[in-house]
Amino acid sequence: MINASFFPSRRLAFYMVRLFVTRSVAVLIALVLILMTLDLLGESGKILAVPGNTDADLWRYVGLRMPILLARFLPFSVLLGTLIAFVGLNQNSEVVAMKAAGLSAHQILAPLVLASIGIAAVLFAFNELVVVNSTRQVTAWSDNDYKPVPQSSGMVSNVWVLNGDDLVHAGIAGGRPFTAQGIEVYDRGGGVLQRVIKAARAAPRPATGDWLLQDVRIYDANMNVIRRLPQMAALPGLTPNQLTLAKVDPTELPYWTLKKRIAELDAGGRPDDEARAGLAHKIAGPLSTLLMPLLAAVAAFGLARSGQVLLRAVLGMALGFAYFVVDNFSLAMGNAGTYPPLVAAWAPFLLFLLIGETVLIRTEE
Template identity: 60%
Template structure:
């Protein structure tokens, strides 16, 4: 019956989970402190170069950059926390005591896996509620050279769209579908690659399968004359999504918002493979914390006095870092279209889960 229990005992499970969590978050705090300091030192010159920026701007940068660093290095901290926990237990012969009491390797590992599931769930919520917003704000601030961020958030700026031989520029585009609105429109009307005229308008909005411009003026390149063009109907077959979804970053959108953007881009006939890989990775990424106890479990088994404990810890670290390398490589291949989106996000997780299980079963034998 003892072997059929998920945990060896409630007391032991709480003891191991607490030890694992304390070490993981202590390592995370140390990593974040060092990396945030180095990052701030490298970026402080650019921040303070903008007139009016001072200490408050530096602290504002820290609040925006900190969530990104936490999200990126949380799985590393879980891996290192696993290794430190298991090395400590092994050195104190606590693992041997648990196995002598009849606990299997999976039972010894179970408290850490359950704790890591909680970490993965917290990481997912943190990414969705905090990281995407801080990333969007920080990118907008950096695009403004650390100056004042334009107040109308959610607006795509400086969009270029091709309509046959003509080029369309919109200083700003916002909204969705028939509610899309353009501001500062310029249409470079060309004939055989030669610029003929420039049509300017303050605003534009969809009307049928074209766009209705307001207060338009046309500049004729040949004569050099500027004339009133009224409210012409232009750019037939140009879809609103070509303006509003000109640049979509998975890092700046939540799971639901990214899925909506993918659907709009797909309906507009735009390639969405890289975005779909990013969407799947928003789920697979936080789950990497669950793999870390499995990959680091190699440090838990084997006699400490055999002299191979350090080697086992190094093997566990190599397995963990190999997963991150494989994950980044697969995601890059997905962005290039070499891997299907689902495979790019989930193949490393499944592969290293099987590797971790094989190592754990081998250790138990």
């Protein structure tokens, strides 16, 4: 007798969701602890090499990196957690009992898909409220060689802009009032390098339309000499907006702020393919958790005594890995302007949704 309800019984649904969530969380914790340990081993020497940094800065680094790792590996943990749960259900013949009770493969998967939608919503909120801020802070800190960075919102780091013929690099820029640190100006004339100007700090002067550089070191390529000045005026015509728009990283900006930056890029006639692809991926990325039960479902079905459980689990893992590879490749193509932004963000999701449904229907339904 076929069960006409789309969901199984409430007790069975809660049982499967509990298996799914607990195993996914266990895998996520194990993965993040291992990766955080390896990451800290690689960066701890650089952090402690800076005068004034202590063990507290190591814990600060852990606090900034942990949310990034959690968000990045949550979909992967959902895949592995689903596989572990399904293999256990298969080996204990619980899936056979469900199908004998009249449940189809889609009905068995329905509670997990619903739980995945909830996880996707939590992941999106976590990205918007926590991960973007952590990414911005840890990127600025690492770009500054783990030296102290001003605590200010809207900071961008490692920015390159072209001001006329001159190439300008800012280590850190932003804040209120707007300031830049680690300024380097490659003064060129007719395509030939004339001077290299380095300044510890710089601030715009709206009244004169230039910038005031402080603690300046000038290398004259023609005279082959170095001069030092306490301050000097430079960079006429360069605006703070050019620095902030020179680096629009979707991973460092929340959804609505990124949308505003895209509008500013459009108004300034600047390329925005990477920003638009990143904006669309802010929705498509968390929704990848919805695909994981579908791609891993191949491990749930088939008789355990047939000896193909391990083969099915490997196939489910391979499908999940393939999704992450294709998703990263597609996003890279979107950033380069090769794919349209919406295609770059959503094509892998839709492709593997069709693949997962095809495999499930052909093998079980």
